[in-house]
Amino acid sequence: MPLETIAVIGSGIMGRGIAYAAAAGGFRTILHDVAADALERALTHIRRDLDEGVSRGKLTAAEAAAALERLVPEPEMGAAAAEADFVIEAVPEDMALKLRTFARLDERCPEPVVLATNTSGLSITEIAAATRRPGRVVGMHFFNPVPRMKLVEIVKALDTSADTVGLTQEVARRMGKETVVVRESAGFITSRVNAMIGNEAFLMLQEGLASAEDIDKALKLGLNHPMGPFELVDLVGLDTRLAVLEHMHRSLGEKYRPAPLLVQYVKAGRLGRKAGRGVYDYGGRG
Numbered sequence: 046m047p048l049e050t051i052a053v054i055g056s057g058i059m060g061r062g063i064a065y066a067a068a069a070g071g072f073r074t075i076l077h078d079v080a081a082d083a084l085e086r087a088l089t090h091i092r093r094d095l096d097e098g099v100s101r102g103k104l105t106a107a108e109a110a111a112a113l114e115r116l117v118p119e120p121e122m123g124a125a126a127a128e129a130d131f132v133i134e135a136v137p138e139d140m141a142l143k144l145r146t147f148a149r150l151d152e153r154c155p156e157p158v159v160l161a162t163n164t165s166g167l168s169i170t171e172i173a174a175a176t177r178r179p180g181r182v183v184g185m186h187f188f189n190p191v192p193r194m195k196l197v198e199i200v201k202a203l204d205t206s207a208d209t210v211g212l213t214q215e216v217a218r219r220m221g222k223e224t225v226v227v228r229e230s231a232g233f234i235t236s237r238v239n240a241m242i243g244n245e246a247f248l249m250l251q252e253g254l255a256s257a258e259d260i261d262k263a264l265k266l267g268l269n270h271p272m273g274p275f276e277l278v279d280l281v282g283l284d285t286r287l288a289v290l291e292h293m294h295r296s297l298g299e300k301y302r303p304a305p306l307l308v309q310y311v312k313a314g315r316l317g318r319k320a321g322r323g324v325y326d327y328g329g330r331g
């Protein structure tokens with residue numbers, strides 16, 4: 046079956062980035078969202094990202110115009126599903142919503158179509174069980190901002206077939222991405238390592254080994270990390286990081302127990318930039 050048309054379900058932060066990469070990669074791209082204003086906003090963002098891509102020399106003005114031509118906003122999910130050769134879901138991280146969405150996609154998409162989910166942490170095996178094609182369901186974990194981030198983690202659920210993994214690798218490659226393949230497990234590769242580094246940094250701060258500034262400086266200048274672990278967690282949100290660690294602790298064991306200082310900061314409302322204060326103080330503003 047030729048891979049020509051991709052449907053992206055959900056046009057928020059991730060969906061619009063995925064649609065950008067699909068359209069720029071040469072796919073006819075149908076972008077669906079339940080909210081008309083979200084779809085409108087996504088198109089504005091994608092136009093801006095394409096202009097930025099042109100100014101960064103990533104694509105020519107003619108290629109950007111062609112990408113925009115290939116992009117079709119679609120308010121009806123059934124219509125998007127019926128035309129797609131490959132579907133990438135990016136609706137909010139809510140299991141009940143993902144299960145409903147996959148059951149509907151399964152009804153409407155022709156049988157060989159792969160249904161990929163961009164979930165950061167929900168069980169893809171459970172999502173696949175809402176369909177009659179668990180072998181054709183796979184995780185496709187993109188990174189924010191999608192137009193700039195090179196990696197896609199391809200996540201194999203219990204029944205994901207080798208053929209599905211192969212097709213997903215091909216789609217990602219045509220979108221200009223590099224891939225890694227990982228079995229379903231809390232945090233996949235990237236979030237698991239990242240959460241552990243962040244947690245270790247909190248343990249060190251709690252033990253009074255060094256200041257937050259020096260821990261950040263050490264990782265940036267000594268280990269070449271683009272951001273220090275505290276700068277990063279302030280950006281991600283301490284509550285989000287705590288939720289990831291709690292999930293890993295529940296499913297992977299004691300090694301992943303969240304540092305007590307992180308728990309305390311979250312209890313104090315020090316959630317990061319968005320709260321005006323996290324590990325660092327942003328003067329009450331995000």
Ligand SMILES: NC(=O)c1ccc[n+]([C@@H]2O[C@H](COP(=O)([O-])OP(=O)(O)OC[C@H]3O[C@@H](n4cnc5c(N)ncnc54)[C@H](O)[C@@H]3O)[C@@H](O)[C@H]2O)c1
Pocket residue numbers: 054055056057058059060077078079080083122135136137138139142146163164165166186187188189
């Ligand atoms: N934000 C990130 O950094 C990031 C990174 C990797 C993965 N993810 C994952 O990607 C997914 C989407 O996250 P996001 O940050 O883009 O969320 P978001 O809230 O920005 O966007 C979700 C979009 O889905 C739409 N939507 C809601 N219900 C829908 C439905 N039934 N059908 C179609 N569209 C619907 C909403 O209107 C919204 O526009 C989540 O599973 C999240 O865990 C997020």
